Amino acid sequence: MLIKDINIPLNTTEFNSNDINNVKFRLNEQSHLIMALKESADRELLHRKEFEEKLAQERDRSCELQEQAEELELRLLQSQNLVASLSQTIEKLTGRGKRKPCTTSDTQIQCNRDYEIVTSEKGSNTNSCWIEDVLQNSDLKRESNELAAALRKAEIDKFNLTQRLMTILAERRNANLDFKNSKTLLEENYAQAKRQVEILQQEALENASRWSDERADFENQICERMIKEEELTRITQQLQQENCDLQKEIEELNLRRKKDAEALNANKQIKRLNNRLDEADARYKNLQAVFEAYKQHTNELLQAEKKLNKKLRQHCK
Template sequence: MPTEASNFNNDIMSTIYRVSDAEVNNRVLRSTINDLSYELFSKTLSKNTNTDLTRRDTSVQTGDEFCQSKVVSVEASNTRSFKQYLWKFRELKKENNKLLQLTNEMRSICTQNLKTIQNRLNCLTDLISTVCSSYLKVNQAYHNDNVKWRNERQNLSLHLENEKHLTEEIRIKLNIMEAEKKKIEKAINKLKEQRENEMKEFNANKQIKRLKEELDISKLQTEQIRQDFEAYKIYTKELLDNERRLNKELRKSYH
């Protein structure tokens, strides 16, 4: 598009230069016609004056015959000069008409080219306006997506930070439960020893039955604690897996 506009500008400038040259040539031609007309008039007047002087001289010197021959010769010369200048005048007038016609044609071409250039400029203006509007829309969409992505990344970072705190709390609770488990195991072992000692001291069936029941209850409690511990281990593993997954997603979003 810029190349076409440049070519049109070059064409119109060339046309303007041609019109200017034609107008200059027209002015020069008019000046030449005026000069020739003035020269023709001056020479005719000068020759007429010379004729009068010649007549006076010849009338004094030789008489009427010599005067008449000179007059005829001068009139013939004046007629030839007048015809010659008249022919030049007509030729120059024809050339002037041609230049006027060329000037009018150049002006018409210049006007048409100016209209074409104006139409092209209007099309370019509309195209630029459309491109600018599309650019603004794309830029606004990019800005909105960028803001949305930043908000999502910030929310993901906050969620990951919360998951880290929650994982740390679960680790602390697991450590506490592990310590409590050890205490319970020690208590169970102590109860076993105590029951063994009691079984050694008391040989009654009732006492043995009671100790067995207590042992069964302790086993149930121990099994319940073990199940709770296993459940906490599974929950902790899930939290750690979630933390790894969130870290991967966060690293991908940063890249």
């Protein structure tokens, strides 16, 4: 299915090497694509498996948190029930203490730094009488001791809260004082900053005006410089053109000088050949003179020989 788009010739029975290479290339390409898709699918499956494991862990953790929350709610409910029961017990004990005849109006409970309760001698005697009456019932004695401890704890907590309140009030006064000082300092700083801002604004306006003038001058300088650059560019182009023309003239002069040199060399060669020709002509003339002299001498010898032969023939007759 992956290679059905390959164009296979229908009217031929043989394939050339290009068709075979094309098929191999397409098969390799499809194989690489399949491998890449398989690797991508494997990665996706691995990510999905990791996600499912994390999801299962989160579900287990959610169940544990739910169980812990239910346990905490149960403990909170038990604590609330215990607090309500203790509150009812304290209210009952408080009601019983109020119904007992005792004169403790002059008794004062004070808390010092070591959290000790100091009472007057009269209050102690009255409390002793009241305690002797209470000791008749062991349950009331235990409950009264617990109530006294609770009252002492309440007095201690009250003292601690009072000290804490005083500390908080002192800190608040100090904080208010610091706030006022900070406010005054901030107002002074704000006024100073405002003055500085006004000064800076004035300087900014002056600088803006000066910068505007400088910018105008700078723009004029830029325009002049651009004009000069254009003029220099034109002059440069003109010089380049002149340089090109001079280069052409130099090339022409070099070519002409080369031709003149070649012509001069040709003239020298012609002159040298002429000299050699003159020398050859002179030698030819010399040889010709020698030949003429030799020819004349030969003719003379021939005439002499003829005369001698004639004399010999005459002598023989």
